[in-house]
Amino acid sequence: MTRLISTGREGLGYPDRGATARLPLPAGYNHLHHRTRIGHGRAAFEAAGTAVTTFHAHRTSGMLVQAEEGAVRPGGRVIVGIGVGPLRIDAPCEVIWTAYEPARVGFAYGTLTGHPECGEESFVVEIDPDGTVWFTVTAFSRPNTWYTRLAGPVIPFLQLRYARWLGRHVRRLAAAA
Template sequence: MPASGRPGRDPTYPEVGASLRACLDGSPLPSGYRHLHIREELGRGDRVFEVAATRLFSWQMHRAAGIAVPDATPSAAPGVEVLLGFGIGPVRATAGCRVLEVVDDEGRRGFTYGTLPGHPECGEETFLVEHAGDGRVTGTVIAFSRPARWYTRLAGPVGHLLQRRIARRYLDALRR
């Protein structure tokens, strides 16, 4: 039986944890996937850091970026599963992910989630908020993914452009 205790509910890729390692120590992202790495300054000070971390862990960042997250979803923690919803008008899709790892160090907070069976993509994404000694607060989104469904394969490079756009919206949402 898979480590999750539920048959067929393990992440859909073998390189679990690679995006967090890339984010923390610069390890390379796995080959065979599209890569995304966006880092932006969010502001300065303790309050900016605390607000950004709260928005991240409470799924407010996702909601503000236009991704539907059920209200009953617990805060991000290892093992928490989230059903993300997205689309335009009647064309809607859902995507299941599981939080795999959490970073909660002094000056650094974030988490990694990975795709579960049925997700339109295959891969993982790490979100990190960092508070540097000079007061700067930065947000990072780093991911590797590839299409897992016929419609995401059909979308081709448009899918990657959408992922990049959503990642920028995530970081914008941490600034508000």
């Protein structure tokens, strides 16, 4: 069951909370939907789901992740960063919803104050009835800082590149299990 929450905390900077759990995505944002075939079978599904919901996939893809240990939970806060020293960009987020279902595991986080973008992104692993395992990244976002506005169309391109890169890491982690 997908669990949506509203924490009532300040900082979530967009009105469309939980929109990655349903379609269509809200207007006025850049949209991303990327699906990667991960493998086949229950073992691949479980390994991929664990890698996604513990941020192991994010960490092995090169992201710096500061989050609570264990599986993600609604309301949990996370900072995802990239770069080093003065070139490091930190992106604070809050987990908006989670899914821990027999054929679907994943979560979405929404941007908090200080994030370079404004919006939401979900990371979901699914297993089809035939046993095929898929990893899907769905997002809606728009620039939230001067430098992301200045970057213009480069940001959606980089987001798609990262979704593909993350999919390859989820596939590798599932195959190693």
